[in-house]
Amino acid sequence: MSLANPRLVDGTQAPPTDSTVALSAPGFEHRPTGARTGKGGRRLGATALHVALIVAGLAMVFPFVWMLLTSFKSLPQLLQDPLAFLPQPWTFDNYVEAWNAVPFGQAYVNSIYIAALVVVGTLLTASMAGYAFARIRFRGSRVLFIVFLATQMIPKQVTLIPFYILMTQLGWVDSHLALIVPGLLANPFAVFLMRQFVLSLPKELEEAAIVDGAGRWRIFWSVVLPNLKPGLAALSIIVALDVWNAFLFPLVLLNSPDLFTVPLLLSSFQGQFGSVNYGLVMAASAISTIPMLIVFVIGQRRILNSMAASGLGGR
Template sequence: MKTTADNAQRQLQPPVQPAVKRRVKPSTVLLHLALILGSIVMAGPFIWMGLSSLKSFEQMFSIPPTIIPDPIMWSNFVDSLNAMPFGRAYWNSFYISTIVVLSQIITCSMAAYAFAKLKFPGSKVLFIAFLATMMVPMQVTLIPLYLILDQLQWVNTHLSIIVPNALFNAFGVFLLRQFMLGIPKEMEEAAVMDGANPAFIYLRIMLPLIKPALAAFGIFSFIGIWNNFIQPLTFLSSTELFTVPLLLAMFKGLYVTQWPLLMAGATISVVPVLIVYFFAQRQIIEGIALTGVKG
């Protein structure tokens, strides 16, 4: 009886499937190798900058070159901060970037809503002309912008950097418009049936739905303004108004460049950008992934 019961139990149990080994395709291996190699190439300059910030002037130009600093010159960071007014420059870059980012989020989202959801004569032509400005290098418009700011007496003030950047960003309008095009029209039509006006739809429906795109655009904008060099170089002449990138350029002299201090200052300057990216990388990926390409 026991043998019969055991045989019946074995028959009821499902057969054990043999483990299937997944074959790794050669194309997958080559793809990963290419990505690893590309990552090393992309990270190479950053790693070199970090190592150079810990070297002495002699170690940086020694032959054969030394990769690992010996001894490690931690004093380079202190010397770089003491050599230039970096505290003031950090505050200038931070508050300028913050004001510009908040302003661009407001202006770009309003323009994107108008181009995506409001129908008015010439909207498509105006949007194409708006995008065409992205193809014009900033150096081309720099002199006319300088003349305008000079008439406004904004040269050598932070207004010359804040106002032009705060009022205009074609990339931000394009990014947010593409995201809004993916929002179903039924939501807007339902709000209109309930008596909502365009301002209410923009504030209470569109803005909450495009939070991932707003976060991604805000991060891109912050990084761009933080690293902005050409505009502060053109419009600012007082040291107390300098931003971090412009102050770093002062380490480069006419005959001698303090490379260890320059590398130390550059390493410190990327810390805020790395912090922003570390805490917001999910929003960047989500915002770009969810942004459509509909036109």
């Protein structure tokens, strides 16, 4: 068997022949032009999507930025050049005057403790109801759940008059009880979110607890509830934002200024100063908006992750 290179003749390399030999190296793949075109099209589509999202994001952020910048403008600048983008000069006088003009401190206390009580109560009732709808099968459970969710589609404005009549009969008009107690018991979205989280939990955890002799209550408190912490955290942020921004029902139910929440106080502030000094109005709006904006920025990732996780159990 000869190991000589057939292309070597008398120690020299033979000239190449006219024949062409196709070489195929490991991992080498001929990609058609269409594949490269498709990849470029996907990149172009992704770029266009990102550009559209950036434009939409800027459109949503711009009003807030304009509010902040206007809140630092002086009254002479607002009168002479209302469309100027940057304050000239920057001044904090609007914030000082807005805080002293109306009792923002009392309104903050009212909004915070109302939101805290509603959040705690909602987390408790929604987690229990969500667990019941997810794990306890009884006759008509699905129909009851669908009917309960359907109430989410009823506009709150439709229920305002009967709700006011009910609160009058209970003697809760001009009282924070009218804002706290109903919020603890009727939140279809909260129940739905907790149900989806419970459905995403493996049943083996509960089955192991049953083998150990645990009952329904013990399973809920010791097994299910600790695993719902991500969902409870996201729900608490959502409910807090909703309660903090509530305006219509507090407007109808509360009459005493010392009971006003922040949005309600802001509306009365606009009635006093809105047509005179927009710097004051924007400063008051910033005072009422920034706390919940900070809460949302801190918790937005948890909210998005929780929404994605709740969809895993959508059945």
